[in-house]
Amino acid sequence: MNNTLVMGPVLFNWKPExxxxxxxxxxxxxxxxxxxxxxxxxxxxxxxxxxxxxDVVERLVxxxxxxxxxxxxxxxxxxxxxxxxxxxxxxxxxxxxEANDVSATALLKGQPHAIGPYVNxxxxxxxxxxxxxxxxxxxxxxxxxxxxxxALAKDSPVPLEVMVFGRLPLAxxxxxxxxxxxxxxxxxxxxICAEDPDGLDVQxxxxxxxxxxxxxxxxxxxxxxxxxxxxxLQDLGINRFRLSPHANVDMVAVAQLYREVANGAIDAQEAxxxxxxxxxxxxxxxxxxxxxxxxxxxxxx
Amino acid sequence: xxxxxxxxxxxxPAALRAAVDSGADTVYLGFRDATNARNFPGxxxxxxxxxxxxxxxxxKGAHIYLAINTFPTAGDPEPWxxxxxxxxxxxxxAVILADIGMLDYAAQNHPDLRRHLSVQASASNPEAIxxxxxxxxxxxxxxxxVLTVPEIKALHKEISVETEVFVFGGLCVMAEGRCSLxxxxxxxxxxxxxxxxPACDVRYEDEDDGSMVSRLGDFTxxxxxxxxxxxxxxxxxxxxxxNGETSYLFEDPVSLNAASMLSELQEAGVTALKxxxxxRGKAYIAEVVSSxxxxxxxxxxxxxxxxxxxxxxxxxxxxxGAYQKTWR
Numbered sequence: 001m002n003n004t005l006v007m008g009p010v011l012f013n014w015k016p017e018x019x020x021x022x023x024x025x026x027x028x029x030x031x032x033x034x035x036x037x038x039x040x041x042x043x044x045x046x047x048x049x050x051x052x053x054x055d056v057v058e059r060l061v062x063x064x065x066x067x068x069x070x071x072x073x074x075x076x077x078x079x080x081x082x083x084x085x086x087x088x089x090x091x092x093x094x095x096x097x098e099a100n101d102v103s104a105t106a107l108l109k110g111q112p113h114a115i116g117p118y119v120n121x122x123x124x125x126x127x128x129x130x131x132x133x134x135x136x137x138x139x140x141x142x143x144x145x146x147x148x149x150x151a152l153a154k155d156s157p158v159p160l161e162v163m164v165f166g167r168l169p170l171a172x173x174x175x176x177x178x179x180x181x182x183x184x185x186x187x188x189x190x191x192i193c194a195e196d197p198d199g200l201d202v203q204x205x206x207x208x209x210x211x212x213x214x215x216x217x218x219x220x221x222x223x224x225x226x227x228x229x230x231x232x233l234q235d236l237g238i239n240r241f242r243l244s245p246h247a248n249v250d251m252v253a254v255a256q257l258y259r260e261v262a263n264g265a266i267d268a269q270e271a272x273x274x275x276x277x278x279x280x281x282x283x284x285x286x287x288x289x290x291x292x293x294x295x296x297x298x299x300x301x
Numbered sequence: 302x303x304x305x306x307x308x309x310x311x312x313x314p315a316a317l318r319a320a321v322d323s324g325a326d327t328v329y330l331g332f333r334d335a336t337n338a339r340n341f342p343g344x345x346x347x348x349x350x351x352x353x354x355x356x357x358x359x360x361k362g363a364h365i366y367l368a369i370n371t372f373p374t375a376g377d378p379e380p381w382x383x384x385x386x387x388x389x390x391x392x393x394x395a396v397i398l399a400d401i402g403m404l405d406y407a408a409q410n411h412p413d414l415r416r417h418l419s420v421q422a423s424a425s426n427p428e429a430i431x432x433x434x435x436x437x438x439x440x441x442x443x444x445x446x447v448l449t450v451p452e453i454k455a456l457h458k459e460i461s462v463e464t465e466v467f468v469f470g471g472l473c474v475m476a477e478g479r480c481s482l483x484x485x486x487x488x489x490x491x492x493x494x495x496x497x498x499p500a501c502d503v504r505y506e507d508e509d510d511g512s513m514v515s516r517l518g519d520f521t522x523x524x525x526x527x528x529x530x531x532x533x534x535x536x537x538x539x540x541x542x543x544n545g546e547t548s549y550l551f552e553d554p555v556s557l558n559a560a561s562m563l564s565e566l567q568e569a570g571v572t573a574l575k576x577x578x579x580x581r582g583k584a585y586i587a588e589v590v591s592s593x594x595x596x597x598x599x600x601x602x603x604x605x606x607x608x609x610x611x612x613x614x615x616x617x618x619x620x621x622g623a624y625q626k627t628w629r
Contacts, residue, residue, distance in 0.1 A: 074476055075426040077452055085428075103428035106435075118424075120478060122372035125402020143481045143490055144375075151376030170482050171475035171537075174447035175629045177550055181543040183451075186629035198558065202550060204521040204540040205514070211551070213484075213543060220485055252361070288489070293518060294485035 003234075004264040004300055005255060006139075006242040008068035009036040009098075009250060011169065012214055013193040014047045014247065022245065023056040027063040030255045032243070035060050038087065039117065040100050041079045041172070042215045044189065048140075057095065072215065073100040073118035088113075095201045096136065105133060112136040116162060117242075117250055118172070124152065131157040136146035139242055140167045142224070144231055145291035153237040156251045162233055165254055166244025167199060167219040168196035168285070168294065179211040185215070197247035209283055213229035222295055229289045249279050272299055280293035305563065305597050306573035308366065308465060308591045312344040312580055317331055317354045319583035323365045323491040324594030328358055329366040329397060331495075332578065336384040337368045338399075338421055339579040341493030352391050362485040370419035371495045372400045372478075382406055389414045398422075399478055404437040420467070421478035421492070427459035434462050439487065441465055445477050449618060449626045450565050451543070457570030466566055469589055469610065472557040472622050474537050482536045486518040498535045505531065514541075558610060558619035566624075567600070591599025 009027055010019055024223060026035055030083045037056055043077070053069075060067045069091060071084045072187075081103070088107040091097035098114040105115065110133070117139045121127055130138060139161040153160055176186035176191040178200055198279040199212030201220050209221040223246070226233075230241065241258060245251050257274055260266045289298035309325035311317035317533040320328045331337025333345040341548070346354060355365050367388040373381040381403055388396050389411040396414060398404050399421035407416055420443040424430045433439040444453065453466070480497075484490035487502040504516045511527035515534035522534035532538065537551040559566065563574065574597070576589055592610055612617075620627055 018351070022334065073479070074423075074447065075429075076447055080456060081426050081428060093573070099592075101426070101429060103426050104425065106432035118479060120372055120400065120492065122400065122401050123375045123378055125378060125405055126400055126403075127479050129405050139493075141481070143484045143493070148375040151374075168481070169484055169486070171480040173551075174476045175474060177552075181433050181546070181548070181550060185627060200543055205524050205540055205542065205547065207542070209518060210520055210541060211485075216397055218482065218551070265628045279340050286567050288484070290395070291488075295519070 002239065003259075004034060004077055004159075004161075004263070005032040005259060006239045007032045007035045007039050007251070007255065008139075008163065008242045008244045009038055009289075010245045011217065011219075012197050013042070013191060018197075018247075019049060020052040020056055024059050025252060027059040027065060028146060032065065032255045033205070034066040034068060036068045036070045036098055036114075038098075039195055040070045040073050040118070041217045042059065042176070042193070043072055043083060044186075044191070045215075045226065045230055046083060061264065068098050068114050070098045070116065071100050071104045071214065073074070073116070074102050075103055075175070076174060082095065104203070105130060105135070109133050111121065113233050115139065117141055121152075122148070126232050127152055127156060127158065137161055137240060137298065138161060139240075140211050142170070143288050146229065146236070146289055149233065149238065149289070150236045154236045156237070159240055160238055161240035161242055162238055163224065163242040163244060164227065164230065164258060165242075167221070168225060169219055170211070170289075170294075171216055171218040173216050174219070176216050177218065178215045180241055181213060200292045209222075216233075220281055220285060222283040222297065223279065224286060224288055225272055225284045225297075226286050227258065227271040228286060228299055230258070230261050230268070231264070234262070271297055289299075302567055303572070304601065305567055305571070306465075307593055307597055308573050309454035309586065310470075310576055310579040310581065311354070311586065312339060313343070313583070314350050314354055315583045316581070316586045318532045318581075318588050319587040321361050321586045323590035325363055327364040327366055327394070327573070328397060328419070329368055329575075329602055330354065331368040331370075332384050332387075333494070334384075335495050336371055336381050338370045338491055338495045340371075341349070341500070341580050344580060348387055351388075351393075353387055355392055360444050366395045366397050366417065368391040368397040368419065369403065369548050370397050370421045372398040372492045373403060373474045374493060377587055378402070378406075382538040385410070385411060385414070390410050395440070398441070404412055404439070408437045411436065412438075417438055417465070419478075420445055423476045424476045427456060430456070430460045430462060434460070439583065441572065443467075446473055447476050447623050450562065450624050451618060453566070453571065458579065464570065464571035465573035465575050465578055466559075467557060468566070468574045470558040472552065472555065472620065473547070486520055486536060498533070505535055506543070553618065553620075555618045555620045559624055560593065560610070560622050562621060562624055563564070563596055
């Protein structure tokens, strides 16, 4: 069966030019099938990215990547609502839109669309509802284990996707913790989240790495690496694998790595060893998929 | 304007009676299993207890809402479906649901059973709320604790369902139903297990210097100097280090108290006020419910009644939370 490698949306506040150049390089060099483009975390960042989106989309399309426009996960005011309305109205059969909030699934009803990991799809009843609504792919919530994924994959009317690489999006809030960590408020945030292109490290009082803050989003400190579970996922019928972009590792190489894992060309231990080598000092996790605490890591397949 | 409805928590039959006796218009509660978002040991209702609770509430003119607001486990929806079926059979006034599959199930199988949308669905905007109304005939939405009062007012211009807002008690700082912090640390999630920062993963450890640390799973959540009052290590209310500074990064150990904003909330279009705390004892429930009863009754006569619930609030401190924009 064919594997679909998905490059998820950039979740961090990268400099707009860096953001553009990242996608250009993905278009030119990365062995991925689908690329998600657009702000999912904080509406204050969208005005900076918007001018670059047409060029990025054009470059990706020219490189035969399927492009999906991502949307905000948390929508609280008219400006944010209108932003999502505009994007959902701009999608067509060639360029789909990813819903990250129930509101966007409603706006996309009856037309093909993707659903991101911020929409709660934990069971068959919800999966089937969204399939009837027009969803053509569903990226599952990050906290599901293999049993739940297996039950969802069984007889699924819509292809399911699992995020296999990157810091896990664990929570989203009205409050900006990046601003708060700098004694600022969200309204006067000075876009301070741009200082941390992979998130701001959060440690416990005794200095253990714990979480990472990305504006209004809270992420895992550890990087999820599900390479050891890719073949299990394939056995369950999952063939869409999402990579979440980071600045501190070459995502073209990460894509190549997961392609080889998905094709069975290298085993998971080799894959994890390579990743660890590229990301000096990074901690990894894969506990959720094994039904354990999310932060734990075990390289047993 | 219609008088605000006071919706109060109960985790035990004694708490239910205390809430009703203290002036609750409605009591919300859950079954004793993972189908509700306060799945704590020794808490919640058996079927016979619910039946008696409904009888007691009815005798005093109060209503009962049944919270079935976790997300059913894939491969095992039965306990959730049965909870809706039993709630309908016993005659609850409404079910509070979060999962779309569950709303679909309830709408198809119990069309006459009133459906409310749980805060766990995190419906924070008009398109989402109107979707739940159009698709599942939801009559009321419990708003997530992310909106300011002006945002609630603006929202009401674009929706026609009732809204219910939290006014007192524990304060989720993350959008509800969209937080996996607890499962990242403990494996137990609000969405699937109905618990956050579960007690079975909590440890308090005495240090050599007389201080104490509180831990959740493998992680230190807070530390307390000798004599300092130690709070429960709810993950998002801990002290952490970021950007070289130690702080309550996500939220201070505070409770929500919006008692001084009831008129504003009513003017914004809100129908019902919700008090958090199904895990609380009957004395707490009685005190908080009576205080809000007085405040709501006081609004009728034009007198805003400030409550004095500071002593029962978490950390003895209060906040108006997201209702004020500066909170963000």
